Amino acid sequence: xxxxFVPARxxxxxxxxxxxxxxxxxxxxxxxxxxFARTSGAILVGSGPQGCLCGFSDWDALVxxxxxxxxxxxxxxxxxxxxxxxxxxxxxxxxxxxxEVQGVVPAMGELVRMxxxxxxxxxxxxxxxxxxxxxxxVVTLRLRSGEVLEGTLEAFDAESDVxxxxxxxxxxxxxxxxxxT
Numbered sequence: 001x002x003x004x005f006v007p008a009r010x011x012x013x014x015x016x017x018x019x020x021x022x023x024x025x026x027x028x029x030x031x032x033x034x035x036f037a038r039t040s041g042a043i044l045v046g047s048g049p050q051g052c053l054c055g056f057s058d059w060d061a062l063v064x065x066x067x068x069x070x071x072x073x074x075x076x077x078x079x080x081x082x083x084x085x086x087x088x089x090x091x092x093x094x095x096x097x098x099x100e101v102q103g104v105v106p107a108m109g110e111l112v113r114m115x116x117x118x119x120x121x122x123x124x125x126x127x128x129x130x131x132x133x134x135x136x137x138v139v140t141l142r143l144r145s146g147e148v149l150e151g152t153l154e155a156f157d158a159e160s161d162v163x164x165x166x167x168x169x170x171x172x173x174x175x176x177x178x179x180x181t
Contacts, residue, residue: 001026001027001029001045001046001053001082001083001084001085002045002046002047002053002062002080002081002082002083002106003028003029003032003043003044003045003046003080003081003083004022004043004044004045004046004078004079004080004081005032005036005039005041005042005043005044005078005079005080005081006041006042006043006044006069006073006075006078007039007040007041007075007076007077007078008040008041008073008075012072012073014044014065014068014069015064015065015068015069016065017061017062017064017065018049018058018061019048019049019058019061020046020047020048020049020056020058020061020062020065021046021047022044022045022046022047022065023044023045023047024042024044024045025045026045026047027045027085027086028043028045029081029083029087029089030088031088031089031091032081032083032091032111035091035111036079041075046062046080053082059103059104059105059106060102060103062080062103062104063098063101063102063103063104063114066078066080066098066114067098067116070098070114070115070116076115077113077114077115078113078114079111079112079113079114080104080106080111080112080114081106081109081110081111081112082106082107082108082109082110083108083109084108087108087109089108089109090109091109091110091111092107092109092110092111093110093111093112093113094110094111094112094113095113095115096112096113096114096115097115097116097117097121097122097125098114098115098116099116099117099122100122124172124173127172127175127177127178128158128161128172130178131153131156131158131163131172131175131178132156132158134153134156134178134180135153135155135156136152136153136154137152137153137180138150138151138152138153138180139151139152139153139165139178139179139180140177140178140179140180141165141170141175141177141178142175142176142177142179143170143174143175143176144174144175144176145174149165149168149170150165151165151166151168152165152166153165154166154167156172161173
């Protein structure tokens with residue numbers, strides 16, 4: 001099963017893409033319904049070409065529908081949940097930038113928050129990924145101030161955005177570019 005939360009939903013129906021469609025009728029997963037009970041919007045039920053999601057694997061269609069809905073409905077995000085009928089879940093969450101992906105395969109019980117992130121957020125995420133991959137490597141960081149830090153990346157914590165190069169602390173938001181040397 002597939003549910004989709006559309007905040008502040010208007011009356012226009014969502015686009016149907018290669019048989020994937022969303023409508024207001026059908027099973028709504030109880031944990032998902034509870035999560036959005038006090039939020040303005042609508043929960044829609046997804047179905048594939050056969051009227052269910054049996055054998056469905058065209059997750060690119062979900063991304064296409066989401067991109068269209070975000071644009072037309074002017075909402076900040078759509079939230080999808082894939083689930084087995086009548087199952088309960090401890091819902092996990094993942095944010096997906098629709099400008100970075102083609103298909104999104106939601107795991108069972110996973111809230112997939114589909115958004116189009118601002119370029120600054122996307123750039124920051126790329127820097128964090130580069131720093132995580134470069135731990136213990138020699139790197140060059142170009143800071144917003146124009147300063148350049150070069151040395152061994154000794155530590156980096158993606159949650160706090162703080163790291164050290166040769167004993168000198170830095171904050172990831174200060175970085176414009178990461179290069180390995």
